[in-house]
Amino acid sequence: MEGGKEEVGANSNVHNRYYEGQASTNDESLFTQSMGRCQHTDWDVCESVRLAEINEVRKRSAQMEKTMRWWSECTATWRAKWNQVRNERNKCREEAELLRNELKLIKNDLQNQLIIIKSLQDENELLKKSTTKNTQ
Secondary structure (H helix, E strand, O other): EEEEEEOOOOOOEEOOOOOOOOOOOOOOHHHHHHOOOOOOOOHHHHHHHHHHHHHHHHHHHHHHHHHHHHHHHHHHHHHHHHHHHHHHHHHHHHHHHHHHHHHHHHHHHHHHHHHHHHHHHHHHHHHHHHHHHHHO
């Protein structure tokens, strides 16, 4: 510590999302710490260090598997939701197209009916005029 400031990484903790605990930047694996002691004479120490390292690797791999499973489930859920949304969108598009076509047909029918009404009104006016001339 110099001037009231700690060196970067001296005792700072590094978060590892695949490992539930916190790892320090100065931490070394147990195996490398004991390499000086393990000169093929103290097999018990070497074995315990290797077992501890194996357990650590197992824990980390289990945590990584959990994370991978979580991401897999997350993406599967996301995919299912967007498939549902896409299907609903396509269904709405088809329904809108059908309604547009139906509207066109109804408008055409309305135009035809208005033409018929207009011709009937004209014919009615002609008949009224002819009957009034005949009665006079």
